[in-house]
Amino acid sequence: MTQLRIYATQAAGIAADRASAVASTPKPLFSTSNPALISAELKTRGIKFQRWPSQPGLEQGANQEQILLAYQSLIRSVQDSDGYGTVDVMRVGGDQPSSEPLRQTFLREHQHAEDEVRFFVEGRGLFSLHINGEVLQLICEANDWIAIPAETRHWFDMGANPSYCVIRFFKKSGGWAASFTDDPIASHYPGLA
Template identity: 30%
Template sequence: MAEIRIRNTEQRIQGEENVRAFLEQQEVLYEHWDPSKLAENLQQKFVLSDEDKAQILSTFDEEIRDLAARRGYQTWDIIALSDATPNLDELLKKFENVHTHTEDEVRAITAGRGIFIIKGTDDVGYFDVELEAGDVISVPEYKPHFFTLMENRQIVAVRLFIETEGWIAHPYTDESFSSNKA
């Protein structure tokens, strides 16, 4: 289940309803899918074949199509990252810069863990959303954020897009942002 850490105060928010309510106030969509639906052999697998990816998409087809219909998403795919991913550290450097997009950034975590760092309202500042299997998040267009892996450096997620080419990151400079993850 997702957990939130507000960076300015170190306050932690736990529990599905509390997380959902906080994120709703920050205009971020949060849902939870049943991760146990996924075949056991895929629940901890982070190097995926095309067949594995197709099986994940098939398993969550109903949830994906429901979310897509409600939010206007047109296409989706799977991203899998782990220490086995070629050039993982270089890839993460691209992710680990605050940026915005001209469409939502959506992730439905099917295995592993990841973290979104999001700029909230002025009274909240930046906050971390720690995600695990079953957590679904949609960061709205133009909201400054970035996504990275947690200490386990393993994640599989469904990504949904409005534009069929996927999204493009637009750098966001913010003097108030500290990349301190502690």
């Protein structure tokens, strides 16, 4: 289930090792699974969130061409309104044995020079956004669309056994490029169970 939790950032000096971080995991100040409340909370922080209708003719495991065709009108609407010239499909999990190194890369706090825009076709993932003294954790699932503005500090957890498929939107054709902050903050907050 899609869920938003909002935490105050932890004070400096908390132990960076995972065991101590889990023991001192903060309690959320706010938590909801209501899509309208999720969208409203994220909007106040400059994050766009929508629920798109599922496409009944699209089968689990569909290929890129089938997915892009099924969501063509919604994709075009986003491209026209926000100028995303490049769209592709990324599938992680299943028979891909190298997902753990990818997971570890995404778990490091980073930011991008352009917006990070994703639509979950299948599966789920956890975006953690570090914004102005808060950490917002959003579990995205199938039919969730999110647009994180450029330069927003964040990390992403695909889980220990990842299985998801997303449509990715880019303004530039270079694809995913991250600038890592080297802040250990991600180790202080829950991951995707």
